[in-house]
Amino acid sequence: MQALDFSSAFKEIVRELRVTELIQVMQPLINIGQNANIDEPTKQQFLTLCFDANAGYRQLKTKQKSRELLDALSIGEMFEPGRLGALVSTVQSAGQTGNIWNNAAVFRSFFTFFELLRWLHIMQMASERLLETEKIGVVNPSEGIVDFQGSSMKVKLELILNE
Numbered sequence: 001m002q003a004l005d006f007s008s009a010f011k012e013i014v015r016e017l018r019v020t021e022l023i024q025v026m027q028p029l030i031n032i033g034q035n036a037n038i039d040e041p042t043k044q045q046f047l048t049l050c051f052d053a054n055a056g057y058r059q060l061k062t063k064q065k066s067r068e069l070l071d072a073l074s075i076g077e078m079f080e081p082g083r084l085g086a087l088v089s090t091v092q093s094a095g096q097t098g099n100i101w102n103n104a105a106v107f108r109s110f111f112t113f114f115e116l117l118r119w120l121h122i123m124q125m126a127s128e129r130l131l132e133t134e135k136i137g138v139v140n141p142s143e144g145i146v147d148f149q150g151s152s153m154k155v156k157l158e159l160i161l162n163e
Contacts, residue, residue: 003131003132004131004132005065006069006127006131007127007128007131007132008065009065009066009068009069010069010123010124010127010128011124011128012060012066013060013066013069013070013075013120013124014120014121014124015056016053016056016057016059016060017053017056017057017060017075017117017120018049018052018053018056019053019117019120019121019124020121021049022046022049022050022053022117023114023117023118023121025042025045025046025049026046026110026113026114026117027114028042028097029046029091029097029100029110030097030100030101030107030110030111030114031097031101032101034097035096035097035098036096036097037095037096038091038094038095038096038097042091043091043092046087046088046091047088047091047092050084050087050088053079054079054084057070057075057076057079075120078113078116078117083109083113086109087109087110087113090106090109090110
């Protein structure tokens with residue numbers, strides 16, 4: 001897999017697995033010592049994001065480059081039905097965040113999932129910086145990237161509208 005293919009596949013994985021959104025929703029749930037109510041919108045948002053991430057994972061498995069990266073990183077373990085079901089069930093039944101972090105087994109599951117999400121986010125940002133930005137620089141929205149036999153080049157895209 002070429003560098004740009006890797007970086008592009010990683011971006012797609014992070015986007016389709018709803019990594020950033022899940023991190024934002026989960027962060028307050030695992031803050032030890034800050035016992036707060038878990039409201040219905042948060043419960044619904046977590047449920048929706050987990051289902052969306054699972055659907056995204058299934059979709060990514062149908063694409064060769066994404067599948068190769070998912071398999072190499074063993075990301076499938078994150079989306080085992082039992083694991084996601086337990087996380088969703090816990091959030092749905094927990095009235096307060098203390099119900100999550102006061103139970104060692106539950107907290108371990110949440111924190112492990114959260115850290116895997118953070119790791120994916122960090123790795124995606126690192127691959128973007130190291131494999132794209134440092135090699136080709138910042139690409140303006142009016143430019144695109146073309147991978148030509150493994151070497152990267154900037155290609156200016158000009159759109160001409162004829163009306």
